[in-house]
Amino acid sequence: MQEFFLNFTKIVEQNAKVYWSIILGIVSCLILFVIEAFHVQNMIVALNSTDQQVLRAAIEPVTQRYTWARAALILLSIFWASWEYRKTKQALGL
Secondary structure (H helix, E strand, O other), rough: HHHHHHHHHHHHHHOOOOHHHHHHHHHHHHHEEEEEEEEHHHHHHHOOOOOOOHHHHHHHHHHHHHHHHHHHHHHHHHHHHHHHHHHHHHHHOO
């Protein structure tokens, strides 16, 4: 386990894209969450309804799309990080 962390540290020192890809994935998910909140808030105002079932039926498909988009962003950032990790690991010969 100690060897893994030492190799990981060497790889991140050589290629900071491993570290930044994860940070970019998390930040983009947070930004998408804020955009979702504004979108839902604007939908509620535009619908001008107090019926909870109507609001739920209108908002649920939108929130589901945002959920899938956030999942895709996380998977993309993990894929990017592992690709950069393997590329650097091969270049260093570890």
